[in-house]
Amino acid sequence: MTELISKLSLYFEYPFVRYALIVGVLIALCSSLLGVTLVLKRFSFIGDGLSHVAFGALAIATALKLTNDMPLMLIITTVCAVLLLRTGQNAKIKGDAAVAMISVGALAVGYLIMNVFSASSNLTGDVCSTLFGSTSILTLNRTQVQMCAVLSVIVVIIFVLFYNKIFAVTFDEDFAKATGIRADAYNLMIAIVIAVIIVVAMNLVGSLLISALVIFPSLSAMRLFKSFRSVTVCSAVLSVVCALFGILVSIIAGTPVGATIVCVDIVVFFVFLLLGRCRGGAKA
Amino acid sequence: MAQLICENVSLGYDGREIVGDLNFHIDEGDYLCIVGENGSGKSTLMKTLLGLMAPLRGRVSYGGTLKSTDIGYLPQQTQVQRDFPASVWEIVLSGCQNRSGMRPFYSREQKRTARENIEKMGLSELSKRCYRELSGGQQQRVLLARAMCAAGRVLLLDEPVSGLDPKVTEEMYRIIYDLNKKDGMTVIMISHDVSAAVKYADKILHIGKSVFFGSTADYLKSDTGRVFTDVKGSDAP
Numbered sequence: 001m002t003e004l005i006s007k008l009s010l011y012f013e014y015p016f017v018r019y020a021l022i023v024g025v026l027i028a029l030c031s032s033l034l035g036v037t038l039v040l041k042r043f044s045f046i047g048d049g050l051s052h053v054a055f056g057a058l059a060i061a062t063a064l065k066l067t068n069d070m071p072l073m074l075i076i077t078t079v080c081a082v083l084l085l086r087t088g089q090n091a092k093i094k095g096d097a098a099v100a101m102i103s104v105g106a107l108a109v110g111y112l113i114m115n116v117f118s119a120s121s122n123l124t125g126d127v128c129s130t131l132f133g134s135t136s137i138l139t140l141n142r143t144q145v146q147m148c149a150v151l152s153v154i155v156v157i158i159f160v161l162f163y164n165k166i167f168a169v170t171f172d173e174d175f176a177k178a179t180g181i182r183a184d185a186y187n188l189m190i191a192i193v194i195a196v197i198i199v200v201a202m203n204l205v206g207s208l209l210i211s212a213l214v215i216f217p218s219l220s221a222m223r224l225f226k227s228f229r230s231v232t233v234c235s236a237v238l239s240v241v242c243a244l245f246g247i248l249v250s251i252i253a254g255t256p257v258g259a260t261i262v263c264v265d266i267v268v269f270f271v272f273l274l275l276g277r278c279r280g281g282a283k284a
Numbered sequence: 285m286a287q288l289i290c291e292n293v294s295l296g297y298d299g300r301e302i303v304g305d306l307n308f309h310i311d312e313g314d315y316l317c318i319v320g321e322n323g324s325g326k327s328t329l330m331k332t333l334l335g336l337m338a339p340l341r342g343r344v345s346y347g348g349t350l351k352s353t354d355i356g357y358l359p360q361q362t363q364v365q366r367d368f369p370a371s372v373w374e375i376v377l378s379g380c381q382n383r384s385g386m387r388p389f390y391s392r393e394q395k396r397t398a399r400e401n402i403e404k405m406g407l408s409e410l411s412k413r414c415y416r417e418l419s420g421g422q423q424q425r426v427l428l429a430r431a432m433c434a435a436g437r438v439l440l441l442d443e444p445v446s447g448l449d450p451k452v453t454e455e456m457y458r459i460i461y462d463l464n465k466k467d468g469m470t471v472i473m474i475s476h477d478v479s480a481a482v483k484y485a486d487k488i489l490h491i492g493k494s495v496f497f498g499s500t501a502d503y504l505k506s507d508t509g510r511v512f513t514d515v516k517g518s519d520a521p
Contacts, residue, residue: 040368176382228371
């Protein structure tokens with residue numbers, strides 16, 4: 001045990017490990033907040049699709065040799081989020097088909113661009129780390145850390161300020177519209193916030209695993225808690241704890257950060273599922 | 285005074301007309317029941333009245349000083365709501381949202397309104413409970429309390445008793461009747477239970493193959509009405 005602690009404290013002397021921890025916690029916090037809304041509005045697909053779009057955007061940024069890739073990713077992902085939401089409403093092409101189309105398309109185009117324009121000698125490694133975020137959390141530079149921190153704080157502030165409106169729109173969109181709430185505007189806001197979360201979270205877990213970070217904590221919390229507020233608080237706490245634990249394990253054991261965090265989330269989910277069964281009994 | 289006016293309204297999906305040329309108006313304090321066969325466009329009409337859908341042709345307008353924030357709505361339950369983790373209190377309070385404007389949190393007054401409506405619906409004991417664990421009738425009362433929070437003057441109800449057992453159904457009709465008569469709330473209700481409609485409502489709008497709009501007494505005498513009612517029209521209880 002003392003060996004572990006001394007090993008950890010040795011690691012914490014390095015600034016990049018401290019950055020990783022701070023950013024990890026912030027990202028975990030903001031990604032869990034909208035999880036409930038996403039799950040209940042059947043938007044989980046959109047989150048998944050957007051993460052692929054973010055991958056495509058990253059490929060473009062790499063090809064253009066941008067030093068800071070986040071602004072471009074933010075713009076492209078946000079635009080796609082808005083488009084996906086619109087198609088979901090008008091439904092000439094059904095919502096989930098549109099999502100599938102855009103997400104797979106973005107994945108293919110992204111990989112192609114990376115392949116054709118990449119100057120890097122280790123292409124497979126690059127692709128793998130953008131998809132699974134294997135080591136990227138430890139290679140963040142100062143600007144990226146600052147951007148992540150600022151965006152996360154903005155997301156949390158927006159969520160707190162609009163908490164009641166998000167609840168009203170999530171629970172019953174028709175009612176909200178009928179009684180004079182601008183539900184479309186809030187849906188748009190939710191989509192944009194999701195896009196921001198995904199771009200930020202890509203640094204932590206890579207584009208393929210983001211949905212897990214968004215959905216698992218909320219699903220776990222929903223097993224045990226019964227009000228929107230308690231589910232939200234619980235999923236935020238769970239997400240932060242799992243991320244912390246996952247990052248520490250990955251540092252000590254040398255496992256990939258993203259996958260480790262998601263595995264911790266999965267274990268917690270099953271624990272909560274069991275607890276829910278035990279407590280609920282008859283309630284399936 | 286007319287609160288809602290429909291002029292030459294035609295309804296339908298994708299350009300296909302379901303109901304054509306509806307003309308009617310709803311006055312303050314009315315209790316209107318919209319009846320008709322399944323698929324005759326009752327829910328579509330209600331969505332149009334609420335401004336959720338545009339009519340194919342014609343015009344729906346709010347008369348006098350009625351605004352969309354004066355309207356409460358009891359929709360049919362959606363699948364999302366059946367497994368939504370939310371307490372009764374959170375749901376009823378969310379009905380007050382339309383008066384919040386840009387304010388992020390609920391005022392003390394909004395919380396009081398929510399509490400009053402919870403009491404009025406007899407839900408005080410349940411206010412901390414989870415919505416999805418309640419019985420059908422209780423859930424419906426929660427949604428009615430929420431609609432009351434949003435409603436200043438008009439209440440629109442889409443099949444408020446569907447799926448409820450006879451005793452709870454009777455209770456629900458009673459509550460709605462009282463809201464209309466005691467609180468002066470204008471009630472517009474969709475129902476496929478014609479016998480209850482003629483028992484409680486002052487006015488009937490029948491849509492379908494034939495269209496009727498008028499007082500309940502006239503409806504019972506009309507050809508449209510006689511086909512669908514074999515019950516004797518009793519006056520309101």
